[in-house]
Amino acid sequence: MDSEALISKMAAHSYEINLFGIKIPMSDSIINMWIAMAVIIVLAFIFTRSLRKIPTGKQNVVEVIVEFINNFSKSNFGHHWRPFAPYFGTIMLFLLFSNIISIFNVIPTAEGLHKITGLEIFEHLPEFEISPPTKDINVTATMAFMSIVLLLISTIKIKGVKGWLKTFVTPLPLMIPFKIMEYGIRPLSLCLRLFGNILAAFTIMELLYFAEPFLLPGVFTIYFDLFDGILQAYVFVFLSSLYISESIE
């Protein structure tokens, strides 16, 4: 694989969707996010139908997930946990599905379909590949921005404007520039950590698929796609909740 092919794999592709005569440019990370959202919505719909007081079958699974999220926010936010639990649960599930989405990349590409079936239709389809949307820095930057906005809103709401301004000078008035810098550095590091990890895992997997397509990627995908994806989703949620709990105390 030459460097140009690798760069085009790493970068975000753009497609044009024709909606009532208006051409809308779409990057593939948006389409992948839609796929992740659709999977979550369908799963949520299937798992939460006909809930009963005494859980049976699939309701047990949902209750374990909800309990994990509730305990997570209780241990981080103390008695303020209630409004934070749904947000962090949503972010955790969304990041989880977006990070590990590339293990579902079993659909052959348009070129492959054309070669297998010999049908003319497939030749003109745009090239699309299921890849983690978090390998696009715009997605992770948005996530980090949402976290820092939540931090600001929750701090002001719980402590009041005066209490929020007091956090800038809490140990010493000397700390003001550092406290202001924190509002820029924290989202930056949140964003870059998720982006860099997922992009690195994705690139390594692409190189592996090219170098040794037999059996070896199947072993490494467990670490790079599954384990790393789950860990990074947890780390993102954990660090942003840590920042918020530190700020609202």
Added chain:
Amino acid sequence: MSDLIALAAGIAVLTGAGAGVGIGMATGRAAEAVSRQPEASGKIMTIAVTGFALAEATAIYGLLIAILLYLKIGG
């Protein structure tokens, strides 16, 4: 020029060494702490994971610089 850029990208990835040492030490200490107090393993785990994430950040920044340099070669 592109040779020098490739060399620079290689040097940028050397930040991984620091992250490796940091994560190794954190894991070692975490294992020690768990063997001393097995009942506190849950708390130790969360602290260790935070430490890994923060130590890893330096390596990720190095990788980012390397990628940015690498993209320079093509264009």
